[in-house]
Amino acid sequence: MTDGLPRYPDYDVLRKRNTVSWNDPTRTAIDRRLAVDRDPHTLTEGEFATLQAICDRVVPQEQGPDLVPIAAYVDQELTLDLSLGYRYAGLPPAKEAWHRAIAALDAESVKAFDAPFVAVDAARRDTLLTRMQKGELKDPAWGDMAPDLFFKQHVLVDIVAAYYAHPTAWSRIGYGGPASPRGYVRMGFGMRDPWEAAEAHPGEEAKAARKNRNV
Amino acid sequence: MSDKILTNREPLRSGLDLEAMHRPRARNGRAPDPHVPGGWFPMREHREDEAVDFAIVGTGAGGGVLAARLAEMGFSVVAFDAGPYFRPLEDFASDETAQSQLFWTDRRVTDGENPLKLGSNNSGKAVGGSTVHYAMVALRQRPESFRSRTKQGFGADWPVDWREMWHYYAEAEEALKISGPISYPWGPSRPRYPYRQHDLNAAALTLAKGAEKLGIKWTETPLATLSAPRGKSPPCVYRGFCRVGCSTNAKQSMLVTFIPRAIKAGAEVRDLAMVGRIETDKQGLATGLHYHRDGAWRFQRARNVVVAGYAIETPRLLLNSASDRHRHGLANSSGLVGKYLMTQSNVAVWGEMDEEVRWNKGPPSLAITEHWNYDDSKDFFGGYIHMSQGPLPVEWASVHTGARGLWGKALQDEMAKYNHMVGLKMVGEMMPQERNTVTLADEEDQYGLKVARVTYSWCDNDKAMIEHSLDFMGRQLEASGARNVWRQPDDTNHLAGTARMGDNRRTSVVDTNCRSWDVPNLFVCDGSVFPTTGGVNPSLTIQALALRTADRIQALARRGEL
Amino acid sequence: MISLPDLLMPSRSGRDARARRALATLSRQASALRSAPRVPAVLAPKGPPAAKSVVVGSAQKLNQASGVLAFSVLTDSALEHYRGSFRNRAMFTPLVVSTLALAASVHGTADDRPDVHVARDVVFGLTALTGLIGTGFHVYNVGSRQGGYRWLNFFYRAPIGAPMAIAISGVLGNMSERLRRTPRGTPPTLYGLDAGKALSLFTALSLAGTTGEAWLLHFRGNFQNPFMYTPVTIPPASGALLADAALRGGASRRSAARAGMIATALAGLAGTGFHMRGVARMMGGWRNWTQNLLDGPPIPTPPAFTGLALAGLAALDLLERRDD
Known part of the structure; x- marks a missing residue:
């Protein structure tokens, strides 16, 4: 976090491949x-x-x-x-x-x-x-x-x-990736659906990583 | 198939490479039902050697609507589209790159002082046309826009009364079940939108916040995506891939609305059918059209031809249809076919928020202000709207590379802020100029047809409007709490002009009925007929005009003037 | 919790007019014999009372009503506040409180002793208070976002009517405890009013409020299915019949109101079915439950009408007793 840029530890958008966020096409x-x-x-x-x-x-x-x-x-x-x-x-x-x-x-x-x-x-x-x-x-x-x-x-x-x-690249920037049939529910400021990348806030890297392993 | 990662090296393929891209689906008495995977509608078919009442070129916002209405009036109709006939539920991926299958990516050349970008943001190649990948923004032009010359001092007047247009706007909104605010804060009163507005995402709330700080009005954007179920279409799930195709059918594109209506009413749709030339007889009347399908050129006879290919393909087809009698192209005695091309400015400002925004969630433009369309204290002609934004990663990267020339670590650092970004983007009225044109280049496409050369240069008024909008949007974005606000000063999007309508055959290509002055059985039904482009997204105006054109054609037929 | 015979029978004691009269006589005599000062229920001697009074029966029905409402609120607030990621710790409050109200209601339903139960009474009081405070939170939440009190925020921000449902559950529970305390032989009253009348009017008012909430959300859904008009027609009409029966009396008005309450109760149950079908119709259907349970029509809310209808039926029992 030395550069102040958002980080998404352990987030891999491919973990969602077999979830309802991805369709066959x-x-x-x-x-x-x-x-x-x-x-x-x-x-x-x-x-x-x-x-x-x-x-x-x-x-x-x-x-x-x-x-x-x-x-x-x-x-x-x-x-x-x-x-x-x-x-x-x-x-x-x-x-x-x-x-x-x-x-x-x-x-x-x-x-x-x-x-x-x-x-x-x-x-x-x-x-x-x-x-x-x-x-x-x-x-x-x-x-x-x-x-x-x-x-x-x-x-x-x-x-x-x-x-x-x-x-x-998607995983690197914390992008949610493919979304169909499941889209998103929580759209307001600071809101995250459980199937989205969790950003690591200072001191909470482990918590974010845990969430990211369960997207 | 779905659970197996392909480990073998597949032959080189891009994206999905669907069967639908290579072999026509709408044939043998049936057409794809977009709402049912593998589903079909029965479809009436017409013989090529028997003249149909109407052969329509293009099935987008203009042609799709017209095909349905004319068929419902009892005319025999065949509608041609160069693109494939998709079933979104089974054909659409959640992926920017794979979904470039929706764009018109045939060869085209652009030049001028400000060459246009074409493809993803203004040109569709599919049954349903660009409405399959549009952002669904469904707006009405302000009344004065239809009398720009008389009321606002620029451009040209439309040969159409605004009240008539507003009547057809209401009809189009109802047909598409537009989701919009209960009461719209600008312009003359209009009926309540058929469906309720969508909730706002953080990007849209940013627009609202800034607008309230600056004391201007904002509202929820009227959108052609459902906020509640409609028939077989579920409501929007806010997946945010609208501009690369809606895989749920919540988007009320032509593909899921007017095309099924047209087929049900007896129209035939021919997919993967590229029309290359309109044939005319010795009297100068259209007799039918040549089209390419299944690897061969074919000919469909028709009593009337409607061109609905949008502002590049429409003039290209007319110019490519030159004959002895129409040496400079069909319907071109005025010399104006392909001239007065207009785009809309689409510049933007972008900034960072401390909180997570995640702007890819939901339709890209959930909030809007039309303030500068209705405020007349400006130092330039025309007006603009601006809306909240939510570009997907490939498009977002292209903003950094295109507008800022970023690469290397600088680019990657900027991209890392993806989930914190917000933006405001305008859609602004650019001036009709005769020098902005679509002409034929000395190159051929895959069908052996001359490709379009698109020439565009901004005028001083265009530049003044862009400067005004960048300045205002920048202030608004900062007022909403965004940091490091920067400008994207170069983008454009929608097209119009090139076959303008008017009251005088020497200064326009089509008359108030959108009928060619020169060829009485030839009509144009798309954004090409716009004399001015207005400060709002054009799709609803094209749809309303198509509804009006259908009624006009019916009236002509009743008077025996067809 | 609700059995169909329960709903369809005019009242347990009304099955047989003679038995009812006998019961009433018995209860008057029993009441006359009792002279000891009232003691809280927890200290009351154990053992079955000689005969259950009509009033206690109505109190138990009110516990059923408050319980159904509490269950509806518990499940609905769990879903909605989960959707809101429990951003504010206060968002756990309705879960805790409605769980307690549900427990108290179940306890009360099984308890046919004619006396106030202090713990239950405290829980119901707390529940009503929570509902009122929650309404304040929700009103603030609607107005606090850009646009303030405009349609958008009424549609999509915290629903103002939702905390009122838990307040109603608490009030019904409170009424149940007050009813139980009715001295034998005296006409039951609630807050100084005739009990049947008070409960009828409160129920009618609650039905009107809940109808408002259903209207708002069904208007948001554009009444895209004609059955979406059900909760905005049957419950308020039934509530009007109930108020009419309370104010003007008469067996035929009571019968009409009873039919209305039964229809409302069934509509509440049917609504759950419709909402489940609605979830199935969303993109991805039940397979996409992590989204559609939250974005689709809320499955837990329609039974609130059933709960209110149970309160209406209890009110009708009391009216019947008054007018006999």
């Missing part, structure tokens, strides 16, 4: 999400490694069993040619945009640090990503695609949406 959808193929189908191995390196900086995660395979979701999205429902005129279709951006980012990395993106350290990766966000990268590999637009529309959208669609 939800179980199917989440099961498929958890069983995502971790190997790339659209990106090459090399591109995929670079994508993973980008994901590590955009949504830093601790190594462990709960690690969200973000890059795999992004690759899957490209394979299925999923779309948000619009594309900015300055951007090519998603697949082409990612191929081009990864190549350009490597070119920028080599130019700035004499090593491809996957081989530079976190601080340098952040430098490159920040410059991409600000539109300061100019390598010809970008072609007519604006790096800042790509960053806003793909780096931030594709990667972040993949992470926050994952139960691990």
Whole structure:
């Protein structure tokens, strides 16, 4: 609690999987999400490694069993040619945009640090990503695609949406997760249904953890 | 199946990948009953080579209502929808990502100074259209909004009297059993809402608290989700997934209200049927439409065609239906098809509360104030409402990335505050401008049809309204006790315009009956006909207008003018 | 607690007019023989009284009524205050008090001694007081949220009528103890009024109040099922018949009121059935009981009408005795 952010000790939204909070279509959808193929189908191995390196900086995660395979979701999205429902005129279709951006980012990395993106350290990766966000990268590999637009529309959208669609992320922020047929009863300030995450108030971490094991 | 976690690696699939997404369900004399898992209604079918009275393109707030009313009047009706025919009880997951199955995600290009975001917040692809995933906010435009040019000095007048619209509003509210306050605090008196208001969640109480501190009125939002049982629909269980589809049928979408009515009255609904072109004869009259279903292009003959595809697909279809006689697209002698596109501003302010809020519980916008629609002491044209909010995690993350460009630990720290966040979001009237358009891009979609290019730029008045709302909502949120209040200045949502109605064939696309000036057996029935967009969510106005259009068509038929 | 013959019989003592008259004579004689000062029931000599008086029978019926009400309040406040997460410790009060009232009522129902039982009397007094204080809490709760006393808060905040149900239970218990104290041979009175009349009017008033509560919540539910009109028609109409019988007297008015009370009692029981069906109709039905028992129609509340109808029947017994 040093940073003052809410904590939900021992809360795992997947504990609710077999409760009345989840219906069959939800179980199917989440099961498929958890069983995502971790190997790339659209990106090459090399591109995929670079994508993973980008994901590590955009949504830093601790190594462990709960690690969200973000890059795999992004690759899957490209394979299925999923779309948000619009594309900015300055951007090519998603697949082409990612191929081009990864190549350009490597070119920028080599130019700035004499090593491809996957081989530079976190601080340098952040430098490159920040410059991409600000539109300061100019390598010809970008072609007519604006790096800042790509960053806003793909780096931030594709990667972040993949992470926050994952139960691990839900548990982290104390989100109740799927809710059908059972919704919620207690809606007022400071009110919690027994099947919601319990926030640990200072000195009551054990109490919250106990509640969270019984959602 | 439900208890087994899939351990084998499934072939690559997204979300649910339902059968309904790939194979039409409404056929062989039956259509899915949305209230019964695996259930069916008997459905009358029409031959393609015999002209039906009405072929309707789209089954959303406009087309769904019109199909039901015309069928109930005894006309033969076939309604087409490009999307699948869902049974929410068995098809809808409680999941933002999987439920993107409801959105129109076909290829579209956006540009202009302020390119629009399309898809989740304004474009549906399902029987029932966007009403399957809308936020259910059911509001009436203030009377003066129908005479913006004359009474308020901007935009264009509607060729419709507000009293007539208010009559149809009441009819639409009754048909959808809107849950709303006993008495509504703004505008001329209206009948009591058919169902009682819902209770407020903490997010809505925050709006009320701030409003009371600033001395403005607030009320419970009139919503198209049930507060008590209705037939086979149970009341809302406050699961909060409204904007990705209601899996309980408490939401009174077209899918569970007017579509069953239409089928019962003898209309046929064809799902997964993408209409690509309206055919016209030498006289310039519509003779039917070409549609894609089951992997092939087909043709349905019709005596009248109604386009109800909303403000992008409607002009796209009209433009894609150009012929020798209609070189610039159907119904386009005015040159205004695809012009005067309007969106509504949807900017917001967000802040943190000390107490737990858990804003994902309940419908997203349970409390509302229309203060700035009815207060005329503003330095800009138009008005806006603002409402409480409750975005789900993926959408909430997109606010941080989109409006603030956050990533890394900064993003994760902000997201950690999820259960303590509150927000106020406006729906504001943006000006009709001829330069905001839907045109055809030089690209094709999966059907081989030219895709829409959507061009949008805000004008000074739009910017003044946005600034006003951000300032006011920020003060209100702070007055409610929120800390670290910040702005999301870029969001937009609903669409309108692109086939505007009017009194003059040179300055409008359709007349007061929503009939094309150029093609007398062609009608438009959706938000495209709005000359101005008003400062409220458009669905109820589209529904009311569809009810009115049905009555107008019946009157035309009786006079032999059809 | 309630048997159907109980409800349908005019009164235990009224089954046979001759027996009733004989009983009355006996009771007058017994009363005349007794001259000792009254002692509290706990100190009263044990052993069955020679014959049970009508008044004690009515007192026992009132205990049934107060018991049914206490049970309704106990279960309803347990559910509703659980829903409110017992945020305020005072929210446990109605559970404790209605449990005590229920126990006292059961005890009183089984006790046919013609005297006040101090412990019971204290419990019922406390119960009535709790109801009044609880009403104050609920009135405050409604007004304390944004919007104050507006429909929204009457619909969804603490129901103002609910604590009144426990107050009524306490008053009925209190009346039961007062009735038991009636000296043999004297017409029973309550708070200085004729007992039959007082109880009838109190019951009629309570029915009206409970009807108001049912109306509010059924209006919130938009009377979506026509049977939802039952509790806002039969009980108040029956209450009016009861008041009429009390004020104007007469066998036919009493019969009509008795029919009304029986209908009200049955309506209360049927309401429980309807509410259980209502829970089944919510999303997820009984499988989703953790939500629907709280969000669906409250199963414990309709029997409150049954409890009040029992009080009405007891009142009718007393009226019958007065007018004979």
